[in-house]
Amino acid sequence: MLLIHCPYCGEERPEVEFRQSGEAHIARPQNMADITDEEFEAFFFLRDNPKGVTFERWRHVHGCARFFNAARDTVTDKILMTYKAGLPKPDITLPEKTLALTVDPGVSGRSLLPGDAK
């Protein structure tokens, strides 16, 4: 069972308190009624399935009930960081395939973004 750091509660909590909610950083178009079929396809149907870092939404459903985002390495199943909904997608690159193996789990749950310590 994973330990997941909720950026709102500021705590690492067990995975059973959370629900995964699909890919992150897919904004609903402001002009929803007017978008083209292709734009709708991209918004609603198309999803990434990377080997490596994926950005996904989680909800602390049995806690504060807030949605937040996480960067997770799909190779190691390690959550590299979590951050509040609405913050920009962080720049995470794994230079070597082994990097994910060496990320300190003690750090992995914490957000790296400035201003998030509040």
Next chain:
Amino acid sequence: MSAAQKNRIAGKGRLNAAKPLRFSFDGKVMQGLEGDTLASALIANDIHLVGRSFKYHRPRGILAAGVEEPNALVQVKRDGARTEPNVRATVAEIYDGFAADSQNRWPSLEYDIGAVNDLASPFIPAGFYYKTFMWPAKAWAKLYEPNIRRAAGLGKAPIEADPDAYANRFAHCDVLVIGAGAAGLAAALAAAEAGASVMICDEQAGVGGALKFETSAMIDGQGGHDWAVATAAKLAAMDNVRLLTRTTAFAYQAQNMVCLVERITEHLATFNADTPRERVWQVRAKRVIIAAGAIERHMVFAENDRPGIMLASAARTFLNHYGVAVGRNVGVFTANDSAYHAAIDLKKAGVNVAAIVDWRDAPAGPAIEDARALGIEVIPGAGVISTGGRLRVSSMLVQAKAGGVSRLIPVDALLMSAGWTPSVHMYSQSRGRVVWDKETGRFLPGAYPQDAISVGACNGAISLSETIDQALAAGERFANEAGRMAKRTALKGGSAESFEGGVSGALLGADQGETVKAFVDFQNDVTAKDIKLAVREGMQSIEHVKRFTTNGMASDQGKTSNIHGLAIAAKALDREVPQVGLTTFRMPYTPVTFGALVGHARGKLFDPARHTPIHAAHVALGADFEDVGLWKRAWYYPRAGEDMHAAVNREVKTVREVGGMFDASTLGKIEVVGPDAAEFLDRMYTNPFKKLEPGRLRYGIMCREDGFIYDDGVVARIAEDRFHVTTTTGGAPRVMTMMEDYLQTEWPHLKVYLTSISEQWAVIALQGPKAREVLAQLVEGVDISAGALPHMSYREGRILGVPMRLFKMSFTGEAGFEINVPSDHGLAVWEALYARLTALGGCAYGTEAMHVLRAEKGYIIVGQDTDGTVTPDDAGLGWAVGKKKADFVGIRGMKRADLMRPGRKQLVGLLTKDPKVVLEEGAQIVETPNQPVPMTMIGHVTSSYWSENCGRSIAMALIAGGNDKMGKTIFVPMPDGVIEAEIVKPVFVDAEGGRVHG
């Protein structure tokens, strides 16, 4: 000492001769000692024949002294309900009255009919079942499967319910140590003395691991085992240590979550009924030290499976720990030094050692010298090529590696050691990748993906001093990393023994010939030639070889067989071992009972039931209940002599003629509050909400972005900034989640709060011509007259003095109310209404009558008449989509070409030509009945009932282009004939809709 325990050696071992106990095997009562396993007690009584093998029914004995045992699997019977199959005799601790039976034999262990398979073995090679039982397909169900099932498996599963309780605990620690042998104890001591919080577990009853047999070990000036016992006592007395014996670490999961199972009552003759049998520990450790030891491999030679042939370390454990000699005239076949110590110990205990056959050409060193000095014959550069004996080994046939004359040596036990396999299971489960050490021919732990380290034999240590050094360093380092550095532990340990060297694979032609059986995997009866056959048939990967031969697949998970199988496959493929690969080590390490995994989640706690606040009234009325999600809902209320059909007919008629009441408390309820509440609902639902006046209700449809119906419900505007939203019973959580999702992530600027109030309000639907008259007797502060409270309006007031949210609405087509009261008052209000309603001739109705009543009106149920591909237009609810709105969830999805296409499946009514015939829900519909199969299906029946009010059957269906087919006849092919029906508008009662205003 009992005379019957003829192999018990006076003065040997650590059991107390003054504590005898009785046990039985196959009904024969024998004596053992407190602390015996079934294996040691059987050998003490000179019994080696313990079971029959899985496939060939060959007589089998005891191979090991621990969890790696593949052969000696027995059925333990405590009482009628407590019987467990496939228990390893080497781990089953006996108690007074312990009883076990052998398995996989008939009529008896000595004379087993199934042994004919052994003679037929040339005809049932590896892959036999895959190849043979393929055709004809029909033979599977009646012939092949029943017979294979009867032949498969070993023991018998218990038939009665499990009477035991199982517990579960969570634990956190700085350092978890897996294994309490020399390595684990030393590591735990170093970590604990530095101040770390430590958990240490061992699967065996007592600590010590290999120190149980390694008699020359000295640690800290004491004998190895004495040190282990003293250290365990010292650790157990420390506040920062939890020591668990009889506790197996069986699963190593992400982020250092390790699952342990502790066996609490299994070894006890009597125990309190409320003591859990087993307890699962879910341990979250900052650091894990794996001290799992090593497992000795057997030798792969022909006829290596007779009872009495066992691992050298097992024989040594039986002697040095249990005080039992495995025979009186023992042979040894080894490729390393460690087996010499078994021979030496046995010789010193008065057992004759016939010869040590050593695979190495020129073995040398202290162990060999000691053996020779004791007068033991050592035959170097040779191997055992076969054995004799039927129910027990009686001889070994020895031949030089170079060939030549073979020599028959009589023995009554044969000890073997092909070397030691580091136990890397836990490391591998932690997602570590093992590394092949070519020089020593072993897989060892590589890089650590988690905060863990292996120490001792599982990390490749071959001597006690190396083990202790690794363990102390790891314990201290991990304690320091956890911020603890109170004290450093110093220990000196050493032993004359070494655990290096060995061979893998088949020896001396053991993989040749049609009838040669050199077993690699005893539990699955896999021989060396089976693995060669797998390669010959094209299996290249070890994963394929494993599945083709079943090598390493049974409950022992290949603990003794994996490396041999791999070596044989590598040789056959002419590749290096690491190129062939190693099969994955999966959880659990050893079998875990279902009871332990299930824990408390059984019976009433398996799937909790939700009861409405009015539940007791339904029970008192004799309702039958149906499960809706977790809810128990009153289904119908049968009266004396009524079946379900009669009860539902009476209920639906009574509602329309007099009045009925229905517990609707399970409806989802969400309070939407804030200055932007109307704006928010406008975006979430297809309907417009901004212009809804306070005090009015509106039926709302919620779609997903794809434009398909997701949920529906009635929304009351309580005030400018406050709405009471209802959802379907099953949709309550997902609707709340979807609303929260949009509010939090898409429109966080909207000033709205969402609160689930599903459990705060009990809801009673009061419906029918007399509803108003009944309600009027009990309410105050609200005018419910038809003029003052029109259909689809909302009022607040009091009923029986308690607050009430009153919805004037109908899901039956009759004039009706939904009365919301605080949950605590739900039962009292129900009872008061019920007394007055029944006095007028009304009744309570259940969910079945509710379904019929709404279908008579054509009201949909989301999830029954819709299936996630139905748009509001498809369902005839296009009027509920706000045409002037700029945006709402689903607005764009609905505009996709396929969703606007004419001829989509549309919701219609069906009337069967024969009014007595009730269609089956889910039945497929065709346009013409005389098509060739497969017919073109144009839709399906979604709802179908007998309508007592209509005096005939009614149905709803989704049919392609249904709206344009009114009056047309369609056909429903069923197994016993084709049913004709006419497409009609889905309203069967009060088509004008006047009754709701009554």
